[in-house]
Amino acid sequence: MSRRHSAKYKIDRRVGENIWGRPKSPVNKRNYKPGQHGQNRRSKTSDFGLQLMAKQKLKGYYGDITEKQFLRIYEEANRLKGNTSENLIGLLESRLDAIVYRAKFVPTIFAARQFVNHGHVLVNGRRCNIGSARLKPGDVVQIREKSRNMALVLEALGSAERDIPEYVDVDPKAMTATFVRVPELSDVPYPVQMEPAQVVEFYSS
Missing domain, CATH: 1.10.1050.10 (Ribosomal protein S4/S9, N-terminal domain)
Structure with a gap:
């Protein structure tokens, strides 16, 4: 929490x-x-x-x-x-909770930490509940199938409040996000x- x-x-x-x-x-x-x-x-x-x-x-x-x-x-x-x-x-920006936030799976960075902690996220097909987990380029973050219809997720994905940066490749239908590369400040x-x-x-x- x-x-x-x-x-x-x-x-x-x-x-x-x-x-x-x-x-x-x-x-x-x-x-x-x-x-x-x-x-x-x-x-x-x-x-x-x-x-x-x-x-x-x-x-x-x-x-x-x-x-x-x-x-x-x-x-x-x-x-x-x-x-x-x-x-x-x-x-x-390589932290798991940061990528969940960047992918627009949740509305805030605070929600991202909680979402990960509650076990709603898979990394390369394995469940990970540690928000500070470090991702490497090529790692794939996915929302568990049981969690995909949560109102929090659907509202965040549909929001126009934020743009998804180029270093995160998101498939909204599959609810997956690939960490493409480690960004620089300007990214x-x-x-x-x-x-x-x-x-x-x-x-x-």
Whole structure:
């Protein structure tokens, strides 16, 4: 069960952006920070504050990833060859719950975690209930046959709220999604600007 499901828009208010691009976000009506003095908080943010905000925004976007889990993902990205910020995005987007969300099998990243945890998903024909499971290019994610008529799934697939990115190949009739390749930052359809380079600065400083 999502630990922050009932308060999932708090991060939107905190960073002042609609990070999932959803119409219900409170930022659409009030794009200032929460609290009675929210509109008056106009002080200049320090470099550390900007880096912290970038980290909180990226971590929050992927649902209930804990600080410890997110740090572990960053450390893995830092060990890999190439650009650490691009590696970080690639690792986050390779998670099973992220692919279930990208494929539009569910409406939110929070629902994706819960959907996987409840055993509704197969990976390469085998049941997998671990949202953080890492997928490799070519892996096929499929909704179990018994779960295909769930209202949650049918509504999400029929929604025009989000587009499916090119690195996920979806067959809506078979309810399968193939993870085509590990994406770069420019491939990922974030509704707001994400700054993984600032996240790298945060952890490396």
